[in-house]
Amino acid sequence: xxxxxxxxxxxxxxxxxxxxxxxxxxxxxxxxxxxxxxxxxxxxxxxxxxxxxxxxxxxxxxxxxxxxxxxxxxxxxxxxxxxxxxxxxxxxxxxxxxxxxxxxxxxxxxxxxxxxxxxxxxxxxxxxxxxxxxxxxxxxxxxxxxxxxxxxxxxxxxxxxxxxxxxxxxxxxxxxxxxxxxxxxxxxxxxxxxxxxxxxxxxxxxxxxxxxxxxxxxxxxxxxxxxxxxxxxxxxxxxxxxxxxxxxxxxxxxxxxxxxxxxxxxxxxxxxxxxxxxxxxxxxx
Amino acid sequence: xxxxxxxxxxxxxxxxxxxxxxxxxxxxxxxxxxxxxxxxxxxxxxxxxxxxxxxxxxxxxxxxxxxxxxxxxxxxxxxxxxxxxxxxxxxxxxxxxxxxxxxxxxxxxxxxxxxxxxxxxxxxxxxxxxxxxxxxxxxxxxxxxxxxxxxxxxxxxxxxxxxxxxxxxxxxxxxxxxxxxxxxxxxxxxxxxxxxxxxxxxxxxxxxxxxxxxxxxxxxxxxxxxxxxxxxxxxxxxxxxxxxxxxxxxxxxxxxxxxxxxxxxxxxxxxxxxxxxxxxxxxxxxxxxxxxxxxxxxxxxxxxxxxx
Numbered sequence: 001x002x003x004x005x006x007x008x009x010x011x012x013x014x015x016x017x018x019x020x021x022x023x024x025x026x027x028x029x030x031x032x033x034x035x036x037x038x039x040x041x042x043x044x045x046x047x048x049x050x051x052x053x054x055x056x057x058x059x060x061x062x063x064x065x066x067x068x069x070x071x072x073x074x075x076x077x078x079x080x081x082x083x084x085x086x087x088x089x090x091x092x093x094x095x096x097x098x099x100x101x102x103x104x105x106x107x108x109x110x111x112x113x114x115x116x117x118x119x120x121x122x123x124x125x126x127x128x129x130x131x132x133x134x135x136x137x138x139x140x141x142x143x144x145x146x147x148x149x150x151x152x153x154x155x156x157x158x159x160x161x162x163x164x165x166x167x168x169x170x171x172x173x174x175x176x177x178x179x180x181x182x183x184x185x186x187x188x189x190x191x192x193x194x195x196x197x198x199x200x201x202x203x204x205x206x207x208x209x210x211x212x213x214x215x216x217x218x219x220x221x222x223x224x225x226x227x228x229x230x231x232x233x234x235x236x237x238x239x240x241x242x243x244x245x246x247x248x249x250x251x252x253x254x255x256x257x258x259x260x261x262x263x264x265x266x267x268x269x270x271x272x273x274x275x276x277x278x279x280x281x282x283x284x285x
Numbered sequence: 286x287x288x289x290x291x292x293x294x295x296x297x298x299x300x301x302x303x304x305x306x307x308x309x310x311x312x313x314x315x316x317x318x319x320x321x322x323x324x325x326x327x328x329x330x331x332x333x334x335x336x337x338x339x340x341x342x343x344x345x346x347x348x349x350x351x352x353x354x355x356x357x358x359x360x361x362x363x364x365x366x367x368x369x370x371x372x373x374x375x376x377x378x379x380x381x382x383x384x385x386x387x388x389x390x391x392x393x394x395x396x397x398x399x400x401x402x403x404x405x406x407x408x409x410x411x412x413x414x415x416x417x418x419x420x421x422x423x424x425x426x427x428x429x430x431x432x433x434x435x436x437x438x439x440x441x442x443x444x445x446x447x448x449x450x451x452x453x454x455x456x457x458x459x460x461x462x463x464x465x466x467x468x469x470x471x472x473x474x475x476x477x478x479x480x481x482x483x484x485x486x487x488x489x490x491x492x493x494x495x496x497x498x499x500x501x502x503x504x505x506x507x508x509x510x511x512x513x514x515x516x517x518x519x520x521x522x523x524x525x526x527x528x529x530x531x532x533x534x535x536x537x538x539x540x541x542x543x544x545x546x547x548x549x550x551x552x553x554x555x556x557x558x559x560x561x562x563x564x565x566x567x568x569x570x571x572x573x574x575x576x577x578x579x580x581x582x583x584x585x586x587x588x589x590x591x592x593x
Binding site: 016020025027031090093098109116117118122125126153156161169171178210219220239249259260264267271 | 565
C-alpha cells in the first residue's frame with residue numbers, strides 16, 4: 001500500500017469509514033436476525049436479538065419445503081455463469097480493439113455503446129421476446145431453451161457497461177509494454193493475452209462480478225422468459241414467495257438470506273482475485 | 286499514441302465483430318423496433334401493431350403535454366444531480382480514505398459492496414420498514430429523542446403524531462436516499478481499482494520532490510483518476526435516468542398523489558399496467574436521448590482532451 005501518508009488523522013479516517021460500513025452491514029444483519037424471528041414479531045419489534053421465545057427455525061423450514069430452491073439455484077447458476085463468461089470474453093476483445101486501433105467509425109461505435117447503456121431493459125424486451133419466439137427459443141416450454149432465451153439478452157444488456165469499464169482500464173495500460181512485446185515478435189493476439197489481460201486483470205474481475213450480480217438479481221428479464229415452475233431462477237422464486245407471503249415477513253427474510261448467501265460467496269471468491277490482480281504489479285516498470 | 290502495432294487493421298474484425306453482432310441483434314435492433322412502435326397503435330403486450338397512430342406523432346405530442354411526465358422528468362433530473370454529487374462524491378472520499386490505511390482496507394472494500402449484492406425486492410422491503418409510518422425505525426428514534434409532538438390523553442394513553450416519510454414534504458428524501466446509498470459501493474469499487482492502477486513510482490517521485498498529503502492527492506491522484514471518474518460520471522447519469530426497481534418496490538405507481546414519478550417507473554407503469562405499449566416506448570426513447578445528451582456534455586466537460 002501507499003507509504004507514509006498521514007494527512008488525515010487515522011482515527012478520523014477509521015471513524016468515517018466505520019460509519020459507512022455500519023450502514024452497509026446493518027441491513028444485512030437486520031435481515032438475518034428477522035429470518036430467525038417468530039411470525040408477527042417483526043413489525044412490533046424488529047430491532048432486537050431474536051432470543052428465547054422469539055427464536056425459530058420455522059421460516060427456513062417453511063421456505064425450503066414450500067419452494068424448489070435446489071432447482072432454482074441450478075437454473076440461476078447456469079444463466080449467470082454463462083452470461084459472466086460470455087460478457088468477459090466479448091467485452092474484453094471489443095474494448096481492446098476500440099482503445100488501441102484508430103479507424104473510421106470508431107467514434108460512432110463508441111457513441112453506440114454509450115447509447116446502448118441507456119436502453120432501459122423494458123424498452124427492448126418486447127421486441128426481443130417476439131424475435132426469440134420466431135427463432136423458436138422463447139415460450140417453448142423447454143427448460144434449456146428458456147434458459148438460453150434469458151442468457152442471450154442478458155449478455156447483450158451487460159456488454160456495453162463492461163466495454164466502457166474495460167476501455168477505461170486498458171487505456172491506462174502503458175503502450176510501451178505492448179511495443180516492446182511487439183519488438184520481441186508478439187502479434188496482437190499474443191499481446192492481448194499476455195500483456196493486456198494480466199495488466200487489466202483486476203478490471204476483468206470487476207466486470208465479471210457485476211455481470212454475475214446483475215444477471216442473478218435481474219428479476220425483470222427472468223420473469224418475462226421463465227414462466228414454468230421448473231424453469232424458475234432464484235430471484236423469480238423470491239418474488240413469488242414475497243407475493244404469496246403477504247405480511248409473513250419472517251418467511252420473506254429467510255428466503256432473502258437463502259437468495260443472498262450464494263451471491264456473497266461468489267463475490268468474496270472473486271474479491272480475492274481482484275486483490276491478486278492488484279498486487280501482481282504488472283503495470284510497474 | 287497510434288503505435289505501429291495497430292497499423293494493420295484486419296485483427297479488428299476478430300475483436301469487434303462478436304460483441305457488436307450480439308449488440309445489434311439483442312440491443313440495437315430491438316430498440317429500433319421500439320422506435321417504430323412509438324408511431325404505432327398497440328393494444329396490449331405482445332400484440333402486433335394495429336396500424337399507425339393518428340396523427341403519427343401523437344405519442345410525442347402527448348409526451349410534451351403530459352403533466353405526470355413533467356413531474357417524472359423533474360424528479361429524475363434532480364435524482365441525477367444528487368447521484369453525481371453524493372453517490373460519486375461519497376464514493377470518491379471513501380476510496381481516497383481507504384487508500385491511506387493498511388489495516389482493514391480489505392474489510393471495507395468487501396462490506397461497502399453488500400447493498401449491491403442484496404436484491405432490490407429485499408432492500409425495498411427493508412426501507413419500507415425503516416421508514417414505516419407507525420413505529421418504523423426512524424420514527425422510533427425521533428420519538429426517543431423527543432422530536433415528535435406527543436399528546437397525553439386524559440385516559441393516560443399517549444398519542445404520537447408520527448412523521449409520514451412518504452408524504453409530499455418528505456418523499457423525495459425517502460425515495461432518493463436508498464437509491465444513492467445502494468450504489469455508493471459500486472462507484473467505490475471502480476474508483477479503488479483505478480487508484481490501485483496508479484503507478485507507485487509517481488508517488489515516490491513526488492515524495493522525493495517534497496510533495497505529500499493533500500498535494501499528492503491534488504496533483505497526482507485526482508488527475509490520474511480522471512478517466513475513471515469520467516466513467517463513473519457517465520454511469521451515474523445513465524443509471525439515474527433508468528432507476529426503477531427500488532422506487533417501484535417502495536412507492537409503487539407515482540405515490541404520493543402522482544408527485545413521485547420517475548421516468549423509469551412511469552414508463553414501466555404505462556407499458557405494463559396501463560397497457561399503453563406505444564406510449565411507454567416513447568418514454569424509453571426520451572430516456573435514451575436524455576442519457577446520450579447528458580453524458581456527452583459530461584464527457585466534453587471532464588474527459589481529458591487527447592481521447593474520446
